Amino acid sequence: MIPYLLCLILFCEGLYCVLRKRNLIKIIIGVMIMDYAVNLFFVLIAYKMNGRAPILSPDTTIMNMVDPLPHALVLTSIVIGLATTALFIAIAIRIYQKYGTYDITKIKELKG
Amino acid sequence: MSKERDKGMSLIVKTITRLTVGLIFLYGAYIVAHGHLSPGGGFAGGVIISLSFVHLMLAYGKEEAFKKLSQAGASLFENLGAIIFLTIALIGFIGGYFFLNLISKGTPFRLYSSGIIPLCNIAICLKVGAGLFAIFIALVLLKFDVEKKK
Amino acid sequence: MIETSQIIPLFVAIPLGGAFLTSLTSKKLNWLADILGIGATIVLFILSLVSVRLVYLHSILIYEVGAWKPPIGIVMVMDGLTSFMLVTVNLVAFLIACYSINYMEKFTSKWSFYTLFLLMLAGMNGVIVTGDLFNLFVFLEIAAIASYALVAFGTEKHELEAAFKYAIMGSIGSLFILLGIAFLYAYTSTLNMADMANVLKEKGISNTVIMISVLFLMGFGFKSALVPFHAWLPDAHPSAPAPISAMLSGVLIKSLGIYALCRIVFNVIGITTPISNILMFLGALSMVVGVFLAIGQWDFKRLLAYHSISQIGYVVLGIGIGTPLGILGGLFHLFNHSVFKSLLFLNSGAVEYSTGTRDLKEMGGLASKMPVTGSTSFIASMSIAGIPPFNGFWSKLIIIIAAVQASHYWYAFWAVLASILTLASFTKVMKYAFLGKLGEKWNQIKEVPGFMQLSMLLLALICLVGGLLVLPSVSEIFLRKASDALLQGVDYASTILSGI
Numbered sequence: 228m229i230p231y232l233l234c235l236i237l238f239c240e241g242l243y244c245v246l247r248k249r250n251l252i253k254i255i256i257g258v259m260i261m262d263y264a265v266n267l268f269f270v271l272i273a274y275k276m277n278g279r280a281p282i283l284s285p286d287t288t289i290m291n292m293v294d295p296l297p298h299a300l301v302l303t304s305i306v307i308g309l310a311t312t313a314l315f316i317a318i319a320i321r322i323y324q325k326y327g328t329y330d331i332t333k334i335k336e337l338k339g
Numbered sequence: 340m341s342k343e344r345d346k347g348m349s350l351i352v353k354t355i356t357r358l359t360v361g362l363i364f365l366y367g368a369y370i371v372a373h374g375h376l377s378p379g380g381g382f383a384g385g386v387i388i389s390l391s392f393v394h395l396m397l398a399y400g401k402e403e404a405f406k407k408l409s410q411a412g413a414s415l416f417e418n419l420g421a422i423i424f425l426t427i428a429l430i431g432f433i434g435g436y437f438f439l440n441l442i443s444k445g446t447p448f449r450l451y452s453s454g455i456i457p458l459c460n461i462a463i464c465l466k467v468g469a470g471l472f473a474i475f476i477a478l479v480l481l482k483f484d485v486e487k488k489k
Numbered sequence: 490m491i492e493t494s495q496i497i498p499l500f501v502a503i504p505l506g507g508a509f510l511t512s513l514t515s516k517k518l519n520w521l522a523d524i525l526g527i528g529a530t531i532v533l534f535i536l537s538l539v540s541v542r543l544v545y546l547h548s549i550l551i552y553e554v555g556a557w558k559p560p561i562g563i564v565m566v567m568d569g570l571t572s573f574m575l576v577t578v579n580l581v582a583f584l585i586a587c588y589s590i591n592y593m594e595k596f597t598s599k600w601s602f603y604t605l606f607l608l609m610l611a612g613m614n615g616v617i618v619t620g621d622l623f624n625l626f627v628f629l630e631i632a633a634i635a636s637y638a639l640v641a642f643g644t645e646k647h648e649l650e651a652a653f654k655y656a657i658m659g660s661i662g663s664l665f666i667l668l669g670i671a672f673l674y675a676y677t678s679t680l681n682m683a684d685m686a687n688v689l690k691e692k693g694i695s696n697t698v699i700m701i702s703v704l705f706l707m708g709f710g711f712k713s714a715l716v717p718f719h720a721w722l723p724d725a726h727p728s729a730p731a732p733i734s735a736m737l738s739g740v741l742i743k744s745l746g747i748y749a750l751c752r753i754v755f756n757v758i759g760i761t762t763p764i765s766n767i768l769m770f771l772g773a774l775s776m777v778v779g780v781f782l783a784i785g786q787w788d789f790k791r792l793l794a795y796h797s798i799s800q801i802g803y804v805v806l807g808i809g810i811g812t813p814l815g816i817l818g819g820l821f822h823l824f825n826h827s828v829f830k831s832l833l834f835l836n837s838g839a840v841e842y843s844t845g846t847r848d849l850k851e852m853g854g855l856a857s858k859m860p861v862t863g864s865t866s867f868i869a870s871m872s873i874a875g876i877p878p879f880n881g882f883w884s885k886l887i888i889i890i891a892a893v894q895a896s897h898y899w900y901a902f903w904a905v906l907a908s909i910l911t912l913a914s915f916t917k918v919m920k921y922a923f924l925g926k927l928g929e930k931w932n933q934i935k936e937v938p939g940f941m942q943l944s945m946l947l948l949a950l951i952c953l954v955g956g957l958l959v960l961p962s963v964s965e966i967f968l969r970k971a972s973d974a975l976l977q978g979v980d981y982a983s984t985i986l987s988g989i
Contacts, residue, residue: 238668245661251653258660265667272675282378297674300623304667306382306467307630311660313474314634318641318653320478325646334650337724418513425506431555 230271238264251322251329255315262308266301273297347400356398363391367468374460375453381463388464389471401480410476413469420466427455427462493543496536497552497565500575500614501628503529503536508607515600523590526603530583530610537575544572545966549984551620559620559986560684566620566985569970573820574617574748576967577827578740580951582610585739588835588944589732591937592842596643596730605642609635609736613744620985622670622680622757629666629745633659633712636741640729651728658721662711669704672697686757686982694761702764705753713746715805716775719798723782726797727790727847731838734790738797739831743823747804756974756981760811768809773900775802776907784914789837789847792918793830796873799907800826806904807888808975810895816972817964818887825880825955829872832948836866839941840922843934849918854927858934861942863923865949870919872952874912880955887959 241264244257278293319329326334347353371384396404408416507529515522543550550567553559586606593599612632619625637659641652674680676697677688689698707718714722722742726734754764779799786792804826807819839862840855841847856863872881885908892901936942958964977984 242661245657254657258657258664261661261664265664265671268668269671272671296680297671302380302382303623303627307627307634310634311630311656313478314637315653315656316478318637318649318656320481321641321644322649322653325649336647336650337728414516415513418509421509422506422513425502425509429502 231268234264234268234271237267240264249331251319251331251334254331255312255319258315259308259312262304262311266304266308269297269301269304347403348398352398356394360391360395363394364388367391367464371460371464372450372457375456376450381460382467384460385464385467386471388468389475392468392472393475396475408469408472410473413473413476416465416469417473420462420464420469424459424462424466427458431455493547494550494552494567496540496543497550497567497618498554499536500533500618501611503533504607504611504614508604508611511600511607512604515603519599522600522603526586526607527583527590529607530579530586533610533614534579534583537572537579540567540572540575541967543567544569544970551985560679560681563624564620564681564683564985565618567618568974568981568984569972570748570752570820570974571617573824573967573971574744575614577824578610578613578617578744581739581827581831582736584944584947585732585736585831585835588735588838588941590940592730592732592838592941595842602639602642605635605639606733606736608632609639609741613740616744616749620682622673622682622685622753625749626663626667626670629712629749630663632741632745633663636733636737639733640725640737642730642733648728651724655721655725658711658718662708662718664708665704665711666708669701669708672701672704676701682752682757683982683985686759686979687986689758690979690982694759698758702754702758705750705758706764706767709746709750709753710771713742713750713801713805714775714798715746715771715801716778716798717771719775719779722798723791723794726794726834727788731790731834731841734794734838735831735834738794738834739827742797742801743804743827747801747808747823751808751975755976755978757979759979765809765811769806769897769900772802772804772806772809773903775799776806777802777903780907780910780914784910784917787849789840789849789918789922790834792849792914793833793837796911796914797826797830799911800830800873802907803885803888803904806900807891810888810891810897812891812895813972813976814887814894815891816975817968818884818891820971820975821958821968822881822884822888824958825872825884825952828948828951828955829869829881832865832869832945832952833873835941835945835948836862836869839937839945842937842941844931849921852922852928853931854923854925855931855934856923857927858931859936861936861945865945866923867919868949868952870915872955874915875908876912878956880952880958883956883959 238261241257241259241261244260245254248254248257273294273296275291275293278291281292281295281298283289322334323329328334367384367387367390369384370379370387371381374380374384392404392408395407507525511522511525515525544567548568552565552567554563554565557563586603589602589606593602596602609632612628612630612635615628616625616632619628637652637656640655641648673685677685677692679685679688710718726738729737754760754768758764776799779795779797779802783792783795783799786795800822804819804823807815807822810816810819837847839859840852843859843862844852844855846852868879872879875882875885877883885904889901889904892898892904958968974981
């Protein structure tokens with residue numbers, strides 16, 4: 228029970244970071260923390276008691292392995308997180324070129 | 340000393356890079372080739388291969404790295420990887436289904452086994468390796484001045 | 490050995506192949522990008538029309554990817570709702586690709602535009618076609634990341650700020666969806682949507698399922714701009730180039746947001762009265778808030794973006810009512826909104842192409858210099874305001890009748906009020922932009938080039954004849970199949986698992 232709760236607290240910390248920080252780069256790091264928290268949650272729900280790593284080799288018999296499906300899903304999700312982060316950082320660098328600052332209270336051209 | 344400072348890092352770093360960059364590339368290729376037998380596969384191997392090129396650029400400067408893999412070359416490999424992956428998926432149409440595992444499946448636990456999975460791993464490795472190198476170039480090498488505020 | 494269900498993966502394979510071929514070849518050969526873009530979208534449009542006919546003959550088509558049987562493998566499903574959404578998405582995509590041959594001449598790298606456009610189309614088609622929950626998430630992310638890059642395409646100040654806001658909020662929405670998928674997998678231990686519906690039917694509604702529905706409502710609410718989660722839309726949709734605004738507002742928020750929400754809430758979790766009440770309330774709130782915020786706008790595209798929020802509220806209200814007539818009205822309004830909102834955004838793009846401004850106070854009397862744009866804009870404004878005999882009138886009428894029949898009189902009143910305010914807002918647009926005296930500085934402008942006129946005229950034609958889709962013989966094969974697919978609820982599972 229405790230690992231799942233701590234994982235969801237990590238998710239909420241990432242959300243707090245996105246909501247309250249003023250620097251663009253810190254907001255990006257907040258989204259990354261949320262991403263890692265969800266990936267960790269996926270791996271946690273795959274665990275079975277006394278399971279071992281789900282790798283098959285010719286000299287072992289199959290007996291309690293953890294669930295391998297969420298491991299494949301997490302691999303895909305990590306790639307998606309990488310692509311998103313790269314895009315965010317590219318946009319942030321261009322914003323610095325145009326506005327001269329990373330502070331979101333000064334980047335407020337669109338209103339209304 | 341100042342001439343070496345202009346292009347890349349110090350002599351010690353350059354020597355170690357010369358020794359290890361080929362081994363990093365080889366290790367990445369090993370992880371890709373055994374992707375169907377042990378953890379890793381296309382994505383992890385692709386990241387390691389792209390890191391070898393990034394290592395070369397960090398230690399020697401961008402001209403030397405561009406001699407090994409230019410920007411146009413990275414773009415070409417990226418698209419080629421995606422097109423090869425799509426072609427492998429469409430070849431399955433001959434057998435009747437998308438992504439069907441057509442090639443003979445050999446004996447399990449050997450290197451030549453499990454049909455199209457090693458080929459898919461190689462295609463993904465090409466795409467991810469070239470793609471990450473292109474992302475690194477785009478983020479690091481684009482220099483421009485900050486526009487004056489109106 | 491061509492089975493008919495082999496058409497389904499082509500909807501994903503063709504735009505993906507087109508995107509990477511464009512990226513490979515068109516840096517040197519610029520004309521090839523246009524041909525690949527138009528070729529891919531026209532083939533997809535013809536295939537989607539074929540799919541309507543196939544669903545009419547076979548009533549459901551199932552395709553197992555890689556010959557792995559469900560629930561182990563990934564399935565692709567084509568039923569009535571799928572073919573309806575496919576026609577909507579591919580029709581609008583074809584006409585927008587046609588428009589952007591001329592419009593994107595002003596930007597520097599046309600090949601990267603077509604690459605991202607075809608990738609976004611592949612993602613949207615993938616979301617519509619798939620029958621597996623994590624596959625839906627992957628395609629949703631493909632389409633969303635392509636759209637973040639497309640909003641920032643011009644790299645001016647406003648576009649970058651809007652793209653950053655849109656990207657952060659969009660990816661937080663995706664993370665909520667992923668968290669919901671993780672909980673659902675832990676609860677049912679399967680990822681196939683049909684199998685999941687069976688397991689949920691046996692296990693019944695528990696607190697976990699309620700929390701999962703809330704997470705999905707939040708996540709897909711971010712993607713489809715329902716009212717508490719709408720804050721990115723008025724910044725992102727005006728800042729994108731005009732064909733991309735039309736694509737985002739016309740099909741992306743519907744394919745990624747409304748379609749996925751309906752599929753999961755109706756067919757996997759099963760609609761219950763609390764969820765339907767929440768959907769109706771959020772829909773009504775979106776309608777009213779969108780139209781009140783839109784009246785005071787003077788920027789043409791920002792006004793259209795606020796109206797998008799309002800019209801999506803109509804769709805969600807119609808679907809939330811839950812009766813067959815309500816769902817029919819909601820889906821019909823979804824199709825109509827794709828057509829006339831895309832036409833409105835393309836018109837604003839044409840005005841910006843000729844005059845270089847988006848501010849309503851500076852324009853005036855453009856209809857004399859730009860007849861095609863003026864008349865198509867007039868048709869689209871009357872459609873969105875709900876004037877007979879254009880298509881907007883029929884769909885709004887069906888939604889209001891369904892609300893009255895289910896005795897939600899208060900919601901029907903808000904729907905009528907929002908419609909009247911929409912009419913007021915668009916008469917303001919027509920008066921300031923197109924009618925009146927021609928301003929001094931606009932004496933030199935000309936009509937827009939040929940392809941842009943062609944796509945605007947075709948969309949206006951569909952606006953005119955769209956009302957015919959309600960005729961009983963036509964709606965039998967098109968709209969009614971779509972609403973039946975949603976109404977069968979969790980019996981969707983038995984249809985799929987017995988069809989293999």
